[in-house]
Amino acid sequence: METQRELSAEVILSVRDVTIALPPGADRTNAVENISFDIRRGQTVCIVGESGSGKSVLANAIMGLLPAGVTPVCGSMKLLGRELIDATQRELRRIRGSSMAMVFQEPMTALNPVMTCGEQIDEMLSHHSNLGPDERRSAVLKIMDRVRLPEPERVYRSYPHQLSGGQRQRIVIAIALILRPGLVICDEPTTALDVTTQAEILDLVSELQRENGTAVMFITHDLGVVADIGDEVVVLRLGEMVERGTSEEVLGHPQHPYTQMLVDAIPHVSTQGRPHIPSRSALLEVKDIKKTYVSRNWFGGRREVHALEAASFSIQSGETLGVVGESGSGKSTVARCIARMIEPTSGNICLDGRDVTHLEGRDLSDFRRTVQMIYQDPYRSLNPRRTVGESIIEGAVNFGASRTQAWERAERLMQLVRLKPESLRRYPSEFSGGQRQRISIARALACEPKLLIADEAVSALDVSVQAQVLTLLGEIQRATKVAILFITHDLRVAGQICDRVIVMHRGRIVEEGPAREVLLDPKDAYTRQLIDAAPGRDFTFGRTPDLNGLAAT
Amino acid sequence: MTTMPPTSSAIPLGPTEDAQPKPHARRSVGKALLSNGATRWGGGVLLILVFMAALAPWLNTIDPTAIDPGSSNLLPWTHGEFTSLSGETQSHLFVLGSDSLGRDIWSRALYGARVSLVVGLAVTALAVAIGLGFGLLAGYFRRIDGVLMRVMDGVMAIPAILFAVSLIALFGGTLPVVVFAIAVPEIPRVARLVRSVVLGVREEPYVEAAIALDTPTWLVLVRHILPNAIAPLIIQATYVCATAILVEAILSFLGVGLPAETATWGNIMAEGRSQFNQYPHNVLAPGLLLALTVLSVNVMGDGLRDVLDPKFNKRKG
Numbered sequence: 001m002e003t004q005r006e007l008s009a010e011v012i013l014s015v016r017d018v019t020i021a022l023p024p025g026a027d028r029t030n031a032v033e034n035i036s037f038d039i040r041r042g043q044t045v046c047i048v049g050e051s052g053s054g055k056s057v058l059a060n061a062i063m064g065l066l067p068a069g070v071t072p073v074c075g076s077m078k079l080l081g082r083e084l085i086d087a088t089q090r091e092l093r094r095i096r097g098s099s100m101a102m103v104f105q106e107p108m109t110a111l112n113p114v115m116t117c118g119e120q121i122d123e124m125l126s127h128h129s130n131l132g133p134d135e136r137r138s139a140v141l142k143i144m145d146r147v148r149l150p151e152p153e154r155v156y157r158s159y160p161h162q163l164s165g166g167q168r169q170r171i172v173i174a175i176a177l178i179l180r181p182g183l184v185i186c187d188e189p190t191t192a193l194d195v196t197t198q199a200e201i202l203d204l205v206s207e208l209q210r211e212n213g214t215a216v217m218f219i220t221h222d223l224g225v226v227a228d229i230g231d232e233v234v235v236l237r238l239g240e241m242v243e244r245g246t247s248e249e250v251l252g253h254p255q256h257p258y259t260q261m262l263v264d265a266i267p268h269v270s271t272q273g274r275p276h277i278p279s280r281s282a283l284l285e286v287k288d289i290k291k292t293y294v295s296r297n298w299f300g301g302r303r304e305v306h307a308l309e310a311a312s313f314s315i316q317s318g319e320t321l322g323v324v325g326e327s328g329s330g331k332s333t334v335a336r337c338i339a340r341m342i343e344p345t346s347g348n349i350c351l352d353g354r355d356v357t358h359l360e361g362r363d364l365s366d367f368r369r370t371v372q373m374i375y376q377d378p379y380r381s382l383n384p385r386r387t388v389g390e391s392i393i394e395g396a397v398n399f400g401a402s403r404t405q406a407w408e409r410a411e412r413l414m415q416l417v418r419l420k421p422e423s424l425r426r427y428p429s430e431f432s433g434g435q436r437q438r439i440s441i442a443r444a445l446a447c448e449p450k451l452l453i454a455d456e457a458v459s460a461l462d463v464s465v466q467a468q469v470l471t472l473l474g475e476i477q478r479a480t481k482v483a484i485l486f487i488t489h490d491l492r493v494a495g496q497i498c499d500r501v502i503v504m505h506r507g508r509i510v511e512e513g514p515a516r517e518v519l520l521d522p523k524d525a526y527t528r529q530l531i532d533a534a535p536g537r538d539f540t541f542g543r544t545p546d547l548n549g550l551a552a553t
Numbered sequence: 554m555t556t557m558p559p560t561s562s563a564i565p566l567g568p569t570e571d572a573q574p575k576p577h578a579r580r581s582v583g584k585a586l587l588s589n590g591a592t593r594w595g596g597g598v599l600l601i602l603v604f605m606a607a608l609a610p611w612l613n614t615i616d617p618t619a620i621d622p623g624s625s626n627l628l629p630w631t632h633g634e635f636t637s638l639s640g641e642t643q644s645h646l647f648v649l650g651s652d653s654l655g656r657d658i659w660s661r662a663l664y665g666a667r668v669s670l671v672v673g674l675a676v677t678a679l680a681v682a683i684g685l686g687f688g689l690l691a692g693y694f695r696r697i698d699g700v701l702m703r704v705m706d707g708v709m710a711i712p713a714i715l716f717a718v719s720l721i722a723l724f725g726g727t728l729p730v731v732v733f734a735i736a737v738p739e740i741p742r743v744a745r746l747v748r749s750v751v752l753g754v755r756e757e758p759y760v761e762a763a764i765a766l767d768t769p770t771w772l773v774l775v776r777h778i779l780p781n782a783i784a785p786l787i788i789q790a791t792y793v794c795a796t797a798i799l800v801e802a803i804l805s806f807l808g809v810g811l812p813a814e815t816a817t818w819g820n821i822m823a824e825g826r827s828q829f830n831q832y833p834h835n836v837l838a839p840g841l842l843l844a845l846t847v848l849s850v851n852v853m854g855d856g857l858r859d860v861l862d863p864k865f866n867k868r869k870g
């Protein structure tokens with residue numbers, strides 16, 4: 001019945017056979033090819049794709065914000081029956097804001113840092129309406145209240161940097177919605193936010209949509225988000241539309257192999273438990289470590305920030321311990337303390353029964369060899385000016401191996417991470433994000449560490465690539481018995497590869513236990529909140545059975 | 554010694570992937586420099602000046618310090634006889650005329666170019682070398698940052714010309730003293746620039762990874778941090794060079810630089826100043842050369858910035 005109502009609803013945006021060409025010399029001729037879909041009043045259409053699929057180009061094309069050189073070559077895009085492709089900039093300026101609006105991924109860069117938030121919302125009204133200053137002000141305060149910003153009067157006077165990420169995104173949403181446009185385009189609006197904040201923002205978007213009957217075009221890479229809010233899905237792959245249908249159809253019974261692969265790659269709690277690890281003496285033991293940052297100002301004032309408060313845990317060889325938390329939970333501080341990048345304010349870190357908290361000189365060198373890190377951003381974790389080979393052998397050479405020896409080992413490591421040994425002579429810019437992350441893993445393994453710290457090592461990767469890297473880490477662990485401290489904000493990922501999980505909140509460990517237990521039967525209120533916030537948790541994805549079993553091993 | 558763990562071969566090896574070379578590989582910096590108008594013109598003019606300075610003895614010049622009262626105050630392009638104090642006479646074309654002591658201005662200008670270029674290069678080398686070292690240290694070692702940068706602030710507060718004048722008054726107007734006196738005030742500018750680059754790069758994960766791999770600190774600095782400072786440093790160096798050439802000319806003109814008989818552009822202008830109304834070319838010729846040199850160094854700096862600084866690359870679209 002609902003489908004019938006939706007079908008009868010007015011079509012807000014109609015996209016027909018749109019092809020957008022890239023400038024010559026790009027990696028492909030067209031950014032997107034032959035895309036067609038409709039968005040009706042009150043409907044949410046999700047555009048799903050991995051990086052480079054052309055989903056943002058499509059959004060920018062509709063908004064008339066394409067960069068120079070990227071042009072639509074054929075097709076039509078009609079907003080409420082009005083053609084957008086041949087509209088002049090002048091016409092588009094009038095349509096933008098009043099008839100269509102956009103919510104961007106990174107609210108900090110979408111907002112003007114030197115204007116108060118209130119003024120930025122007010123700008124929309126002063127340009128597009130004839131309201132007087134007092135009416136505008138009350139309208140702004142009303143919408144701030146509507147997007148559930150606390151203390152609208154104070155937020156009105158605040159600058160973007162004085163608000164949290166979630167609050168900033170609410171301001172961006174308020175700017176987009178204040179003129180009640182027929183169409184709102186959301187370009188990955190929750191990707192930069194914490195899970196719990198993401199859940200709140202998604203709720204807010206759907207609620208406002210129901211209220212105003214807005215048509216929403218929602219761009220995302222997260223199928224969980226699609227499951228939560230999407231009515232229809234368009235799956236893009238390298239600019240081609242590979243599948244289109246209702247969310248239930250596409251996610252429940254994916255037809256195209258690419259969609260099936262995407263669905264299979266969604267991290268999930270292993271159906272079979274991980275092999276039991278016989279308890280032995282701990283490889284790493286962390287006792288009550290604290291980290292307090294103290295900043296003093298010129299007048300002798302002190303400000304203390306407790307990044308980490310009395311964390312204790314241990315990890316043994318061959319085990320994967322997940323540290324899960326949102327931004328500001330202290331999880332990266334733990335990692336950096338253990339890697340001896342920063343010194344904890346108090347507490348002890350013992351490796352193999354030896355206190356390593358305050359090692360120096362030769363002893364510190366020996367310690368460095370046993371603990372290695374993998375970083376989040378694959379584009380910044382390799383020196384762009386050095387070949388991959390030079391990066392990988394650096395550690396081994398520092399620890400006394402000859403260059404030839406180290407190089408031979410690097411060749412073997414490249415094969416281990418599924419890259420051609422010949423690629424050792426290439427520069428990082430010639431590799432994709434996932435390949436670079438595998439190179440980082442090879443570099444970390446080059447000095448045969450006993451403990452590998454993966455700090456959000458897969459968060460910046462596309463889901464399919466993320467799954468490959470996780471599988472690779474698992475294989476390496478089984479073969480080398482390396483212990484992995486896996487730091488992540490994503491409980492689903494932690495559930496997939498960790499033996500045990502620690503949940504952190506505001507510098508404290510709030511829950512600890514075997515991964516399955518923590519995820520399926522959380523004891524702490526905060527853990528429950530985290531799990532509830534994970535997008536798509538109630539949805540049954542149509543996974544391929546055999547692959548499912550394989551991923552769980 | 555590193556031992557190979559037998560375990561790594563136990564990992565099942567899957568199919569391997571190759572890198573994906575970009576369809577349009579990055580143009581080499583050399584080609585980009587050649588295709589950039591600013592570097593081509595600036596560099597070209599500078600190159601001509603360098604050749605003229607280097608080949609001065611073969612370009613119709615005589616001893617730039619030799620005086621001949623008999624052929625004083627000649628107008629440009631005068632054919633005349635030059636009799637040196639020892640009595641030897643030679644016929645000579647005074648391309649730019651002569652000054653009140655009968656010295657050939659063309660010769661003095663060409664030999665003066667040598668001084669200007671050498672001072673420019675030497676000052677740049679000295680200021681960049683010291684500033685780079687200070688900048689790296691201040692940016693990387695937080696403990697000495699405060700002290701070092703306050704010293705740099707102090708140096709920046711000293712008026713450059715006054716400092717040079719007093720230093721030359723103390724130690725005499727020789728080339729090394731002049732170079733040192735001009736270089737010192739430039740050091741803080743270089744140090745600040747390098748420090749800001751280091752502060753940004755030291756937080757990069759690849760630098761942290763190098764520390765985790767136990768790379769010695771000096772190698773981390775040289776291998777992973779320094780290369781990021783090269784491009785902005787080259788650009789800054791051109792401006793230091795231009796300033797140095799100007800300041801040297803100013804010092805000579807004021808009579809506090811190299812000795813008055815030495816052929817420098819500033820000295821030629823100082824000598825010609827008193828007769829500017831009758832013989833303006835005595836001042837204008839070296840002045841134009843000076844302006845041309847500084848202009849081409851600055852134009853080249855702008856071009857280098859466009860080529861090397863990624864922030865300005867987008868402009869081409």
